[in-house]
Amino acid sequence: MKIRNQKVDETIHTTRTKMDHLVLAYKEAPWRTQRKWIGLFLVGTIAVGMVAGIYLNVTSKAALAGREIQELEADISDTQRNNADLETELAELLSTENLLARAEEVGFVPASPEEVVFMSIPGYFPPAPAVMSASNVSRHSAALDPRFSQSLFGWFDDQMQKAATR
Amino acid sequence: MKQQYQWRSLVLSGIFAIISIAIVFQIFRIQSSPQAASLRDQGDSYQGEYQTIYPPRGEIYDRNGHLLAGNKTVYEVGVNMGELRNAQTIALALNVALGMDAADVINMLTQAPANQLYVYLGDHVAADKVEELQKLQDQFAAQYIGGENAPSLSGLYFRPHLSRSYPESELASNVLGFVSREDRGYYGIEEKYDDLLAGQPKLVWIPSDPNLAEQMPDVPGGSNLVLTIDREIQATVENILDTTLSATGAENGTIIVMDPKTGEILAMTSSPRLNLNEYWNFDKTYPNGTAFNRAISTQYEPGSVFKIMTMASALDTGTVAPTTSFFDPGYYEIGGAYINNWDGGAWGAQDMVGCLEHSLNVCFSWIADEVGNTNFYNYMQKFGLGHPTGIDLVGEASGRLKLPGDDDWYQVDLGTNSFGQGVAVTPIQMMMAVSAVANDGKMVVPHIVKSIVTNGRQYNTPTQIAGTPISAQTARTLTEMLAQSLERGEGVVDVPGYRLVGKTGTAQIPGPGGYLEGVTNASFVGWGPIEDPQFMVYIWLEKPQTSEWASLVAAPAFERVASRLVVLMNIPPDSIREMMAGQ
Numbered sequence: 001m002k003i004r005n006q007k008v009d010e011t012i013h014t015t016r017t018k019m020d021h022l023v024l025a026y027k028e029a030p031w032r033t034q035r036k037w038i039g040l041f042l043v044g045t046i047a048v049g050m051v052a053g054i055y056l057n058v059t060s061k062a063a064l065a066g067r068e069i070q071e072l073e074a075d076i077s078d079t080q081r082n083n084a085d086l087e088t089e090l091a092e093l094l095s096t097e098n099l100l101a102r103a104e105e106v107g108f109v110p111a112s113p114e115e116v117v118f119m120s121i122p123g124y125f126p127p128a129p130a131v132m133s134a135s136n137v138s139r140h141s142a143a144l145d146p147r148f149s150q151s152l153f154g155w156f157d158d159q160m161q162k163a164a165t166r
Numbered sequence: 167m168k169q170q171y172q173w174r175s176l177v178l179s180g181i182f183a184i185i186s187i188a189i190v191f192q193i194f195r196i197q198s199s200p201q202a203a204s205l206r207d208q209g210d211s212y213q214g215e216y217q218t219i220y221p222p223r224g225e226i227y228d229r230n231g232h233l234l235a236g237n238k239t240v241y242e243v244g245v246n247m248g249e250l251r252n253a254q255t256i257a258l259a260l261n262v263a264l265g266m267d268a269a270d271v272i273n274m275l276t277q278a279p280a281n282q283l284y285v286y287l288g289d290h291v292a293a294d295k296v297e298e299l300q301k302l303q304d305q306f307a308a309q310y311i312g313g314e315n316a317p318s319l320s321g322l323y324f325r326p327h328l329s330r331s332y333p334e335s336e337l338a339s340n341v342l343g344f345v346s347r348e349d350r351g352y353y354g355i356e357e358k359y360d361d362l363l364a365g366q367p368k369l370v371w372i373p374s375d376p377n378l379a380e381q382m383p384d385v386p387g388g389s390n391l392v393l394t395i396d397r398e399i400q401a402t403v404e405n406i407l408d409t410t411l412s413a414t415g416a417e418n419g420t421i422i423v424m425d426p427k428t429g430e431i432l433a434m435t436s437s438p439r440l441n442l443n444e445y446w447n448f449d450k451t452y453p454n455g456t457a458f459n460r461a462i463s464t465q466y467e468p469g470s471v472f473k474i475m476t477m478a479s480a481l482d483t484g485t486v487a488p489t490t491s492f493f494d495p496g497y498y499e500i501g502g503a504y505i506n507n508w509d510g511g512a513w514g515a516q517d518m519v520g521c522l523e524h525s526l527n528v529c530f531s532w533i534a535d536e537v538g539n540t541n542f543y544n545y546m547q548k549f550g551l552g553h554p555t556g557i558d559l560v561g562e563a564s565g566r567l568k569l570p571g572d573d574d575w576y577q578v579d580l581g582t583n584s585f586g587q588g589v590a591v592t593p594i595q596m597m598m599a600v601s602a603v604a605n606d607g608k609m610v611v612p613h614i615v616k617s618i619v620t621n622g623r624q625y626n627t628p629t630q631i632a633g634t635p636i637s638a639q640t641a642r643t644l645t646e647m648l649a650q651s652l653e654r655g656e657g658v659v660d661v662p663g664y665r666l667v668g669k670t671g672t673a674q675i676p677g678p679g680g681y682l683e684g685v686t687n688a689s690f691v692g693w694g695p696i697e698d699p700q701f702m703v704y705i706w707l708e709k710p711q712t713s714e715w716a717s718l719v720a721a722p723a724f725e726r727v728a729s730r731l732v733v734l735m736n737i738p739p740d741s742i743r744e745m746m747a748g749q
Binding site: 090112 | 239401617662739
């Protein structure tokens with residue numbers, strides 16, 4: 001019985017040894033595992049780096065655009081003020097007081113009714129009354145199409161209102 | 167050796183772990199500390215700021231598009247305390263350039279609370295002054311680098327914004343009014359249309375982070391106004407008023423020019439006038455509550471110009487016709503009192519044109535008596551007397567027309583009212599009432615604003631008819647009578663080639679104990695050309711010195727105005743117009 005058991009033990013041992021060898025044969029080398037982890041880490045780092053890079057790029061572009069908007073807004077304000085200044089300055093130069101002084105300087109005098117000669121000119125139309133409507137158009141209404149600023153709901157609301165007024 | 171390294175690394179790891187834990191702990195401690203809220207607020211304050219965007223104030227133009235009220239850049243001056251280096255230099259520079267008190271400036275800068283970032287020093291500084299200061303600022307910055315006590319304007323900050331400016335200075339000042347430094351309109355158009363001109367300010371969040379920057383919301387500017395005023399006519403009329411005041415020695419004067427068909431005011435002026443760019447002289451120019459625009463705000467007894475309305479009511483009711491005769495004995499008894507003529511004389515037999523021509527109080531008292539209380543006062547009310555005309559200007563007076571049944575009305579008032587005594591009117595009320603005569607019976611509401619321009623759209627104000635107090639036939643008959651009386655009578659108005667209509671009015675001035683001696687109000691209302699009235703002129707001179715009679719002081723002024731109007735308005739002489747109409 002004892003002899004038989006010994007044989008069984010040997011068989012088991014042999015089988016185990018064979019299995020160990022087989023496992024060992026198929027087991028990954030430690031340096032491979034290490035490389036795999038390093039690779040994974042690098043891929044992760046690159047991925048994070050790319051996301052960070054893209055984020056930075058987008059953010060910096062947005063910041064630049066934002067700064068540009070601020071500068072353009074400031075430019076618009078400056079231009080509007082310049083326009084107002086120039087318009088007022090022109091009006092001062094062409095004021096009745098200045099024009100009268102200049103007319104007198106060059107020898108003009110007010111005409112009396114007897115000195116005025118009236119002629120009938122076919123096709124002549126007297127000057128039209130002042131039309132000022134173009135001077136005060138909203139700066140955004142002409143520059144920005146509603147398509148660029150309107151939300152989907154805003155567009156839908158607009159369409160509904162248009163349909164209701166038809 | 168290996169164990170030694172292990173210890174070292176363990177110690178280092180421990181230190182780093184403790185530091186990390188300490189940092190995290192500190193983060194939580196700060197965030198839950200009592201100062202957390204104020205720190206958060208401080209942080210938020212650097213995120214941006216709320217700014218109120220004030221739209222540029224709407225501009226005001228005359229009827230031909232000439233700018234009467236515009237905007238100009240001025241600057242707010244302040245100091246960014248973070249950049250302040252030398253308060254003394256700033257105080258000295260502002261004292262020299264802007265006349266500010268140096269001690270005040272130093273006090274403001276040195277006594278500002280420690281957390282104050284910006285100190286406001288002044289506003290409405292002209293661009294040229296700011297340019298001077300900026301040059302000096304650059305010069306100091308280049309010349310003195312470093313040094314604690316080195317002269318420096320560092321921190322001095324200029325914020326530009328628009329402010330009201332009047333390129334024509336005094337022109338039409340009575341009509342325009344002015345805008346204070348707080349951007350509030352006072353008097354005239356500026357006050358009447360203040361909301362419209364000022365536009366709607368908007369509160370906007372301006373982020374410091376450019377990532378959050380967005381396009382600024384559209385803040386539409388205030389509406390622009392186009393007035394009915396004609397700049398050339400206004401300047402001419404102001405010039406004539408000034409020379410008339412100086413020639414007659416009158417205390418004050420008013421001239422209005424209106425289109426009698428539309429009610430458009432072509433010119434309106436009264437003395438005194440104000441340079442609107444220096445409105446802070448208001449108290450000096452208008453002391454003791456002097457009216458800003460006497461044409462609409464000051465009521466007075468108009469005298470004989472009122473006879474136009476009396477005659478209109480009599481003609482319209484059929485009480486008289488142009489040929490109706492009246493014998494003037496030199497007095498007329500009404501309500502127990504006697505009415506006399508302006509010269510105290512008796513003018514004998516007269517027709518109605520004669521009564522107008524000689525401006526006979528006796529005749530007009532009789533006419534009013536014949537028309538009767540009810541009819542007479544009904545007509546006067548239809549002419550709008552005793553009520554504001556509704557002209558689009560601030561501060562219009564309503565005048566006073568006593569009516570039968572009022573506590574202070576007596577029968578004699580019918581007689582005195584007939585020739586413009588005991589009734590208080592404003593020049594603009596008289597213009598509106600008389601416009602019915604010049605405009606085929608239709609009385610027009612006077613107005614100053616021709617159109618309003620909002621968001622690129624121009625809205626023209628329509629002509630408003632206030633009523634038709636008399637028939638077209640009455641209006642034409644009376645016009646002809648007035649023209650004849652002007653031609654036949656004093657011959658005070660002569661514009662060659664043009665047939666004009668007009669009536670003088672010399673009125674005593676009521677005082678505390680009756681009418682004042684030796685002083686009068688001289689008025690004239692006239693229009694032309696008679697066939698196609700294009701202008702109506704009202705002149706009122708207060709207490710003229712050279713003569714008390716309107717025919718000698720107000721009528722010549724009307725003649726001068728009419729002579730210029732026919733040229734400025736391109737009105738051909740009657741003969742040419744008739745010829746052209748016949749073609």
